[in-house]
Amino acid sequence: MNIISRSILLDLMKLFSFWLIIMSMIMMLITIGQEAVRMNLGVGPTLKLIPFALPAALSFAVPATILFATCFVYGRMSAENEVVAVKSLGISPLVLLAPVLALSFLLSLVGVWLFDVSYSWGHAGTQRVVIQSIEEIVYGMLRTQRSFANPRFSIIVKSVDGRRLIRPIINFQPNNDMPAFTLTAAEAELQSNLDENTLSLILIDCKMDTDEGLTFDWPGRTVQDIPLTFAAAKDVGESNPAHLPLRKMTAAIETQKLTIAELEQSVAAETGLALMTGDFDLLSQAAWQKRQNSVETARLRLYRLQSEPWRRWASGFCAMAFVLIGAPLAIMWRNSDYLTTFMVAFLPVIPYWIFLSQCLSLVKSGDAPPAIVWTANIVYMGAGVIMIRRMLRN
Structure with a gap:
């Protein structure tokens, strides 16, 4: 590496390292602050979110x-005529761009890894902290709002006296074949057991009413244990394709293809059996729609699994796409006001993420192949190459 390249790379690394620390802290504070306010987290759980929010x-x-x-x-170099001086020595401006192109390529690879870690490990860790803090979250919201609710579990109380919940009404909405039911009690208390991942409801003079019209009375003290994941309406695991690490994606895609094939064979077998036996109830609209929904749900999961690797690689290589536009623009702009140059170069960043999300939506719905996720990167990189060629001519 020659002296010019080393000098440019050193300047880039100094600025990049300094501003990366500042910008990462700002973005991490915004991310953690939003989650803490939304979930009413205390200081302890909020601090636990820091390592999991860092990759994102x-x-x-x-x-x-x-x-x-x-x-x-490059804006400073161009404004001080350093680029002109290099050209006068017969050195191609590509020599000046080589350090930033190499650095952006390496950072893009790091970016792919960061997106993979944030989507899998970071998300799971954040969910785990929220789940383990559910007792504190529930008590905090009950003291301030007298109610707590999520899609599976809700509590309304008359008042809160220390840890005693006065006249609680607790509603459960199971996500399986169990009927919904409501518990009412004279008072109650919550205790989380992290070793067993359960939340204990200690109820005094409890009554249970089900949606099916059944009523049960339990006088005295009753303890009802529920999973922490149920109380928080959050599942820590890899059921969501967006939260799978890349190393497991290929196996998950193959498994999902086998699942779809088995579902389709099952539907065909059931249909054939119904036609042979004359059991036309199995061919009714409701029964047929239920089978088709199961197959369609499996296909949508497959589309999401297939889109994730492309999404993470495309998201990681946005760094190189932005540099390919920013570097020649800064040189052609010939403006020492680097903030103006940055703002002009930053303008395409917002449309980039919007376009990427639109392409991703098409892939997830099965209306486009996964490769379309790279469209935004290809467009931006192509525009950057055109700008570099124009810069070399001028």
């Missing part, structure tokens, strides 16, 4: 920071 903050801070450093360094 870095994954978005890296592209913006390298774009800022690029605009600063």
